[in-house]
Amino acid sequence: MYGNFKKNHKGLQLKNVLWKAASATRLVDFNCEMEKLKVFNVQAYNWVRARYPKNWARSHFSTWPKCDMLLNNLCECLNNVILKARGKPIMTMLEIIRVIMMRRIHTQKDKMLNYNGDICxxxxxxxxxxxxxxxxxxxxxxxxxxxxxxxxxxxxxxxxxxxxxxxxxxxxxxxxxxxxxxxxxxxxxxxxxxxxxxxxxxxxxxxxYEHLLNPIKGQREWPHSELSPVVPWHCKPKKAGRPSKQARKKETDELESRRYGLKNSGTKYTCSNCGMTGHNKKSCGRSSGTMPTTSTFISKLPVSNN
Incomplete structure (x- = not known):
């Protein structure tokens, strides 16, 4: 939510007030922080008010789950664990995740068995x-x-x-x-x-953690299935490097002027080899002995019907 909020409402002061409102556990504290936000920036206040507070404000959470988490840390932890597996083929990915879970279950159980205390x-x-x-x-x-x-x-x-x-x-x-x-x-x-x-x-x-995962045999010993094989979703692969920006479509006069050595502003190119106008170094004829002239260049320009 804050990632979307800061796109149009920037500033450390707005950030602190929003996080205080989200972290407040009492309604009176939540309303107090919202009033501060309204004084600082009315547009930011209206943007926040449009979001249902039960989804982001701790003061509006239900007391039944016994959890006051505001961030998506659980999702981030899961993504970090399966980081190497999620880029693999489907069967390989599932196998890696299964081994990770089998190892974690018995590891966590052993740690708690060796812990002396009634509370985690x-x-x-x-x-x-x-x-x-x-x-x-x-x-x-x-x-x-x-x-x-x-x-x-x-x-x-x-x-x-x-x-x-x-x-x-x-x-x-x-x-x-x-x-x-x-x-x-x-x-x-x-x-x-x-x-x-x-x-x-x-x-x-x-x-x-009392339910353990049992080891399984290799893939060659799996029972044969008559169902279609599981294949990954077809998607167009991305090209390496930074994607190029879409070029603006050129007009006809722009294409012709560039073809004959004119810039978009209508001025002529100047050759860095011989110093003459009407051509560039690549088309310069000094090496071949045929030096192009300005009149020769002008004669090649397209003639307008007007």
């Missing part, structure tokens, strides 16, 4: 980073599972440990406790790992 390593790092800011907040407990969290700048958030929810919406979107919820969990002297969503558990990771 990358998620554990995020939790450790969120723990560092818990001392910046003041808590008010309602006696059950809800807290009122106050910041030093006057901001307030509400945390519900029973429903794994925080008004900042970060915990709801990602399933990973935010800094406000971690402060409340510390207050109750409970384990943070117990509040991490099911999808980030070690047991869930192992279930995803």
């Amino acid at each position: 390593p990358k998620i554990q790092k995020i939790l450790e980073n969120n723990k560092r800011g818990v001392h910046d907040y003041i808590l008010e407990w309602n006696g059950h599972a809800k807290f009122e969290v106050k910041g030093w700048a006057g901001d307030k958030w509400t945390v519900d440990l029973a429903s794994n929810s925080c008004s900042c919406n970060k915990w709801d979107l990602s399933g990973i406790p935010c800094v406000h919820s971690i402060a409340c969990i510390f207050y109750k002297r409970e384990r943070i790992e117990d509040y991490v969503d099911y999808w980030y558990k070690k047991s869930t990771f192992l279930r995803a």
Whole structure:
């Protein structure tokens, strides 16, 4: 989306406001950034408003998938893995991808089996980073599972440990406790790992990689098929090098003037060999002993009927 946005709306200021609006997890923060964008550039604001925010703004994402990704990093990772395979014939490409997947499944499974912990390593790092800011907040407990969290700048958030929810919406979107919820969990002297969503558990990771790919025999031992062979899509191969620009169609007078040694402006060519006009060095007759003259050249020009 930003790649299309910056084509007509350039500038670092517009870029920063757009990314802040996309990264905001609360509707109030999203609306605030959109108002800033409207003040900076009304046309850019209208362009962004025409796009459905549920497809690009984190504040409008559903909280069910437990994922707050904004970029297409997963697609880029897949393209990088199959980079060598995607240029091969179809059967060879599928074989390379099959071997890559067979190797990756058992590698990822072995890594997690040797890992000591209930939460996946990358998620554990995020939790450790969120723990560092818990001392910046003041808590008010309602006696059950809800807290009122106050910041030093006057901001307030509400945390519900029973429903794994925080008004900042970060915990709801990602399933990973935010800094406000971690402060409340510390207050109750409970384990943070117990509040991490099911999808980030070690047991869930192992279930995803429990189905292994079995090796197969060589192509000569494959069963014979009566179906038509799979062939690649026919496409015209591109020429090597930079493509040439389409030349402008010449008019008749332009072709004739160039044929007889005249430039498009109507002036005559000057020979760099003999210094005379009406011909160039390639057609110069000094080497052959027959020097062309200006009158000879003019007599060869086409005569107009007018």
